[in-house]
Amino acid sequence: xxxxxxxxxxxxxxxxxxxxxxxxxxxxxxxxxxxxxxxxxxxxxxxxxxxxxxxxxxxxxxxxxxxxxxxxxxxxxxxxxxxxxxxxxxxxxxxxxxxxxxxxxxxxxxxxxxxxxxxxxxxxxxxxxx
Amino acid sequence: xxxxxxxxxxxxxxxxxxxxxxxxxxxxxxxxxxxxxxxxxxxxxxxxxxxxxxxxxxxxxxxxxxxxxxxxxxxxxxxxxxxxxxxxxxxxxxxxxxxxxxxxx
Numbered sequence: 308x309x310x311x312x313x314x315x316x317x318x319x320x321x322x323x324x325x326x327x328x329x330x331x332x333x334x335x336x337x338x339x340x341x342x343x344x345x346x347x348x349x350x351x352x353x354x355x356x357x358x359x360x361x362x363x364x365x366x367x368x369x370x371x372x373x374x375x376x377x378x379x380x381x382x383x384x385x386x387x388x389x390x391x392x393x394x395x396x397x398x399x400x401x402x403x404x405x406x407x408x409x410x411x412x413x414x415x416x417x418x419x420x421x422x423x424x425x426x427x428x429x430x431x432x433x434x435x436x437x
Numbered sequence: 438x439x440x441x442x443x444x445x446x447x448x449x450x451x452x453x454x455x456x457x458x459x460x461x462x463x464x465x466x467x468x469x470x471x472x473x474x475x476x477x478x479x480x481x482x483x484x485x486x487x488x489x490x491x492x493x494x495x496x497x498x499x500x501x502x503x504x505x506x507x508x509x510x511x512x513x514x515x516x517x518x519x520x521x522x523x524x525x526x527x528x529x530x531x532x533x534x535x536x537x538x539x540x541x542x
Contacts, residue, residue, distance in 0.1 A: 335462045335481035343533035356514050357440045373442040387493040426450035427493035
């Protein structure tokens with residue numbers, strides 16, 4: 308096989324790989340984390356005034372449900388709202404997001420992290436552990 | 438008073454054009470409609486309205502049966518009305534740092 312043929316075959320193989328690479332599926336998860344001030348009062352307000360179902364209250368976090376959406380109200384510096392996406396391959400998603408200017412704000416474990424995107428939105432990206 | 442969570446989230450971002458492209462091409466959201474200053478995207482069951490502003494706040498949405506009654510109740514509980522679109526549609530900021538749109542059909 309000539310050198311040119313080997314190069315052509317390699318190029319075709321690379322092109323094929325690029326074409327066939329499956330896009331990452333970011334699946335919106337019905338979980339939204341809300342960071343609020345006056346945690347205890349906030350929990351009471353979301354439960355009693357907005358009528359959210361309080362599933363469980365922890366010391367610094369409360370799990371609510373409203374319709375099909377889950378809300379985690381967190382005792383934190385207020386204002387940040389965190390959306391959540393599930394991915395099939397966390398490492399691949401991390402590489403893609405970082406290449407697009409996202410930065411990791413908190414790494415929870417090997418398959419779960421908070422990302423700040425370049426436009427001001429915070430996302431929790433995670434892969435389900437086996 | 439029933440506050441029904443509506444699957445719409447309004448996200449204010451910087452670099453509006455780039456942000457729309459990113460949410461569509463990278464996060465794979467479906468672009469429903471693009472306007473000059475606001476775009477409607479969808480991911481699963483959730484609708485996102487992305488708009489370009491300096492504030493970068495996020496708004497949820499609740500549907501109510503009686504907007505006037507909801508406004509009164511929210512104000513009694515320390516919420517501030519930040520924008521009134523009509524008698525049946527307004528923006529509210531709650532005492533804990535969150536913002537939402539309340540509307541009556």
